[in-house]
Amino acid sequence: MSRLLQVGVADRSGDDFLASQRIVWASLPLSLGVAASEPAQLVAVDGRQRDWLTVATETASSGVLGILVVHPRPGPAAAAVHELAARARDNGLPVVVETVWAAHPAVAQLADSTRARLDDVALADSVAIVAKDDPRSPASVLLDQLALLRAVLGPIDEVTFSASGASGHTVNARRGASAVALSAVRTSVSPAGARLAIYTASGEAHLVVPEGGTAAPARASVVDDQGESVLPSWYESASRASWRRLVEAVTSQQALADLDFLADDLDRIASLT
Incomplete structure (x- = not known):
């Protein structure tokens, strides 16, 4: 890919999350660059945060081209995640959800x-x-x-x-x-x-x-x-594969159903717990 996409993490992300993402970025092709003076176009959201859905929603409204939600935790209502999924879909914004095993x-x-x-x-x-x-x-x-x-x-x-x-x-x-x-x-x-x-x-x-x-x-x-x-x-980590999926979705303008799938699974979790 010839287009250089700037990558970064969402606001309020911890230093440990930024460090973990930098390791992945370093292994990816030169079509990705770490955002410094320019705003990031592809943004990672730490799903371990309690307010990850709020952060993802704010990020979706900031003009980014794609979002990666990393290891989302239960907590948000399924309806709210479906709402973000619909908004992202309407705006042509790909959102990839990286989970521990399924993303391999x-x-x-x-x-x-x-x-x-x-x-x-x-x-x-x-x-x-x-x-x-x-x-x-x-x-x-x-x-x-x-x-x-x-x-x-x-x-x-x-x-x-x-x-x-x-x-x-x-x-x-x-x-x-x-x-x-x-x-x-x-x-x-x-x-x-x-x-x-x-x-x-x-x-x-x-x-x-x-x-x-x-x-x-x-x-x-x-x-x-x-x-x-x-x-x-x-031989590839789930994190690296998830970033590759996001880049491909953005460059090909591909719609993704990750958030809707996550919302359905959150609804099932809520019924069990």
Whole structure:
């Protein structure tokens, strides 16, 4: 790309958030430049802040070309997020939502393979392994799991059982005719990350996504009557892939549904908690 786009973080962002984004920007092509004297055109919003929706709304009204919401936490009402999504869509403003696992580039790769080869899903089983000192709330972890499931299979339709405690949670749900199981455990023993297994009458698919923040590859494979296919390793962090998505959406004037999807998942979280 020949066009130089200026990048920055939203007002009131912390120094740690700016530092984390600078690391990602440094790994991206020269089509991006760090805004100094000029206003930023692509802006990152720290979703860990309690008022991230307010910050994102203010940023959307500041004349930017694109917004990246990084690791949004539960809290805002789904209706308010839908409202921002509609405003952004009307103004041709792409907004990318980066979540811990779903934003990994290998996830879309597995989703494509699953749709093409496994169309009769009977069970989807997701397990999140969370470090004991991870600051995310149980609701935040579940929100990240819902985003991962949505990215591969789509949203759940109904919840049939849920339980949570200090060490994790369990959610049983359905998506159409498919059973869905979501669970999480906090531990200091196993490496943090998320696993997703999909079972059908004709095969199965497996995905292991490492915790965000590194370029460690996810492991993805599909098994059907033709045998097992291990998908190519993709050495790229979820953060870098999210910035690439935003640049592509801005340069191609592509509409994105990330905020609407997030709002729907927030609505599901609110019904559970």
